[in-house]
Amino acid sequence: MVRIEQVSKRYGNAPRPAVEQLDLEVKRGEIFGFLGPNGAGKSTTIKMMVGLLRPDTGSIAIDGFDSVKDPMATKMAIGYVPDEPLLYERMSAREYVFFICEMFKVSRKDASVRLDSLARKFSLLEVLDDRINTFSRGMKQKLGIIAALVHEPQLLVLDEPMVGLDPRASFVLKEVMRDFCKSGRSVFFSTHVMEVAERLCDRVGIIGKGRLIACDTFHNLQQRLGNGDGTLEQLFLELTDEHA
Amino acid sequence: MNMHDILRMVGASTKGESRFRQLMGLSSPTKTHARIVRVLIAVSITLVFGMMLFFLGLNYLQLELMGAYVGVPGLSWVFGSFAAGLMTFIFALFSSGTILYHGEDLRLLLTLPVTQSDLLASRLLLHYRMHFMLHAFIFLPAQIVCLFQNGLTVAIAVSVVFQTVFIPFLPISLSLMVIHIFLRRSSSGGRGRESWAVGIMIFLLVIVQGLASRWLQSGFDASSVQKIAETYGTVLLRLRSWLFFNTWLSDMALRIQPLRNLVLTAALVLASILSALLLMKNEYVETVQRLSEMSVKARAHNGKRNGRVPAHGVVGTLVRREFAVLNNHSAFRMELYAEACIPVILVVVYAISGTLDQFSAVAGTLSKHEFFPFIVCGILLLMASFSMMSSTSFSREGKLLEASRTLPVEPATFIKAKLLAHLLLFHTSYVVFVIAASFLFALSFVHVLWMIPLGFLILSATACLGLAIDARQPRLDWKLPQQAVKQNMNGMLAMGVSLVLLVIFAAFAYLLKELIGLGTVLSALTLLVPGGAVCFFSYTLAVGQASKLYAPQ
Ligand SMILES: Nc1ncnc2c1ncn2[C@@H]1O[C@H](COP(=O)(O)OP(=O)(O)O)[C@@H](O)[C@H]1O
Numbered sequence A: 001m002v003r004i005e006q007v008s009k010r011y012g013n014a015p016r017p018a019v020e021q022l023d024l025e026v027k028r029g030e031i032f033g034f035l036g037p038n039g040a041g042k043s044t045t046i047k048m049m050v051g052l053l054r055p056d057t058g059s060i061a062i063d064g065f066d067s068v069k070d071p072m073a074t075k076m077a078i079g080y081v082p083d084e085p086l087l088y089e090r091m092s093a094r095e096y097v098f099f100i101c102e103m104f105k106v107s108r109k110d111a112s113v114r115l116d117s118l119a120r121k122f123s124l125l126e127v128l129d130d131r132i133n134t135f136s137r138g139m140k141q142k143l144g145i146i147a148a149l150v151h152e153p154q155l156l157v158l159d160e161p162m163v164g165l166d167p168r169a170s171f172v173l174k175e176v177m178r179d180f181c182k183s184g185r186s187v188f189f190s191t192h193v194m195e196v197a198e199r200l201c202d203r204v205g206i207i208g209k210g211r212l213i214a215c216d217t218f219h220n221l222q223q224r225l226g227n228g229d230g231t232l233e234q235l236f237l238e239l240t241d242e243h244a
Numbered sequence B: 001m002n003m004h005d006i007l008r009m010v011g012a013s014t015k016g017e018s019r020f021r022q023l024m025g026l027s028s029p030t031k032t033h034a035r036i037v038r039v040l041i042a043v044s045i046t047l048v049f050g051m052m053l054f055f056l057g058l059n060y061l062q063l064e065l066m067g068a069y070v071g072v073p074g075l076s077w078v079f080g081s082f083a084a085g086l087m088t089f090i091f092a093l094f095s096s097g098t099i100l101y102h103g104e105d106l107r108l109l110l111t112l113p114v115t116q117s118d119l120l121a122s123r124l125l126l127h128y129r130m131h132f133m134l135h136a137f138i139f140l141p142a143q144i145v146c147l148f149q150n151g152l153t154v155a156i157a158v159s160v161v162f163q164t165v166f167i168p169f170l171p172i173s174l175s176l177m178v179i180h181i182f183l184r185r186s187s188s189g190g191r192g193r194e195s196w197a198v199g200i201m202i203f204l205l206v207i208v209q210g211l212a213s214r215w216l217q218s219g220f221d222a223s224s225v226q227k228i229a230e231t232y233g234t235v236l237l238r239l240r241s242w243l244f245f246n247t248w249l250s251d252m253a254l255r256i257q258p259l260r261n262l263v264l265t266a267a268l269v270l271a272s273i274l275s276a277l278l279l280m281k282n283e284y285v286e287t288v289q290r291l292s293e294m295s296v297k298a299r300a301h302n303g304k305r306n307g308r309v310p311a312h313g314v315v316g317t318l319v320r321r322e323f324a325v326l327n328n329h330s331a332f333r334m335e336l337y338a339e340a341c342i343p344v345i346l347v348v349v350y351a352i353s354g355t356l357d358q359f360s361a362v363a364g365t366l367s368k369h370e371f372f373p374f375i376v377c378g379i380l381l382l383m384a385s386f387s388m389m390s391s392t393s394f395s396r397e398g399k400l401l402e403a404s405r406t407l408p409v410e411p412a413t414f415i416k417a418k419l420l421a422h423l424l425l426f427h428t429s430y431v432v433f434v435i436a437a438s439f440l441f442a443l444s445f446v447h448v449l450w451m452i453p454l455g456f457l458i459l460s461a462t463a464c465l466g467l468a469i470d471a472r473q474p475r476l477d478w479k480l481p482q483q484a485v486k487q488n489m490n491g492m493l494a495m496g497v498s499l500v501l502l503v504i505f506a507a508f509a510y511l512l513k514e515l516i517g518l519g520t521v522l523s524a525l526t527l528l529v530p531g532g533a534v535c536f537f538s539y540t541l542a543v544g545q546a547s548k549l550y551a552p553q
């Protein structure tokens, strides 16, 4: 579903690249967790996947389409939840979701039905017609997630999605992510909440200073490091410390 | 091209951005004093707009009459459309960079499945929407003058509608192309290059304009009335052939080969739009992506100086922050430069064109008049207070205002800092202009001595009134920085209020001099008393409004 090959990215004339020779693959039906300390290059990688940044070298293929050569097809296949919600604040939540639907060529009928069920799941039903600038941070985050799901993408890309969500919403989100993968679609998300990654992910990738340090199932990682019952947190600390 | 997507994107970016609605939302008309405020607001805005329209109209009428005298009709239309196009082009230059590359909502739009051309077209339309009113505003009086002179015909009616709606696309597309050409290959410092681009373009325009008027005047023989009429005709014809596009527009309205001119005009406008789209089509998104990195490099640059940050005290630090906010967005800097530069530009144009010599000759005779220093002072104050940017100061902070609310700082301290920052910018430039004017018109130094303190008081008052207006209803949730400055009704409002203030002071001066019979200097010194009072009053008002703004909402 996602194939990242030898991707590097250096911002402007920064002394060192934010992402360096990254290789990653996410299979169909898989939940992939992308872990790493702050500033490791998680958001940079994600922004290259969704078309906000252009890789300096290497290539990214989403659902078989090259992200630079075929941006329309890749964007069509992706639902993206940014690290900071960016919404047209003067629209109502409903208007905003319909706007996204128009852009993704979802019929109004489908849009209404999906919006209804998603809003119910995330308990936003009552405020759908309120202006977005009256929303709290968590409500905006929920709306961002709804907007990413509403056009039924093949790949869901989330950048630190749990930030700002209440326990109920983050529970719902985890459910949604699991369901999402059942039909052969995939989820790619970054996080630094280890507990979430441990419970949810089929595989995790750990990135530090722009380089991929490890990428495997949680179980295999435990085996590899030889401490059979360590938590992901311990693993994470060990791995990222070595490379510091 | 998917027109539907394009329009939806424009709609999304401009949602709720109506200036009219901002105006109407200013106060709830339940209390009497709120109603009075609303009436005052309406009056002052009508005053400003009305006055500008009236003076534009007068100028156009003069042109039209002179043209008719020498047998060249429709001159007001030619010049009106030219002035509107030129002003639109200049102002569009100032915002092109933001619209194209730095709009915050681009981060969302880039992830949507829309083609580059559609995205680009939506930005072009957005730009058009931003500047449509300006164009119409400058063009309208010329159209009215022509209408009165020539009567209502189908040709004029069609021209008014067609030209008002479609002609703005020409300067808008041109401005986008200019900025894009400057920025597309920039591998460093996107913002700096943008300022350069605008600076160079304006410089070129100034030079061309100055040279053009000098050259036109060179054929002008003012030795007798008959000579004037004769040479005027040739000069005007020469101009018409230069401004061939505007001549097409005028001829279309006056039924001189209307169809041919309609086709030519439409072709040129379409060509400009298409060439803008074609020029940028394949590298637009790439440029946006690249420039999004540049914006961060500036941060790294600031970081370098982190080693030593000297202490400045609370007010000093807040003043510096005010400048930091101004520097944050190219739109704000441009606004400031534009305001600060317009007088300089005018002077340069006049100097190159030779008008300045004639002007100071005329002024030489005028300056014997007792009231002359007041007029000079009034004009300089009008310039300074119209460009005073304090009325968008809170709005410019945008979302950061929340952060200010949490600081343990008195509202009065914020006001002091903002006042100081704006006085540093505008009173300083006012002083420079006062001194320059005193040399130009050979005014006695005594006048400089009262103009500076009087200016200080009146500009402080204007600045405080601007702050009070902005604190009352700041515009904080903008996505494009232009929305905080140019598309902010508070700016217009403050202009109206400062105009009223100046008119009152002019009346005072007249009263003191003509009716009571005080000398010029003595009247001026007496004016300092009401000046101080107004200053104090408006400062209190600003602090009051700021207290409400900074209070928990
Ligand atoms: N727009 C930008 N311009 C320049 N450098 C950036 C930009 N965004 C992030 N960086 C730098 O790139 C590195 C990786 O950042 P990021 O991908 O955001 O990390 P994270 O893993 O926390 O999401 C950091 O060193 C950061 O300073």
Ligand SMILES: [Mg+2]
Pocket: A042, A043, A044, A083, A159
């Ligand atoms: Mg991040």
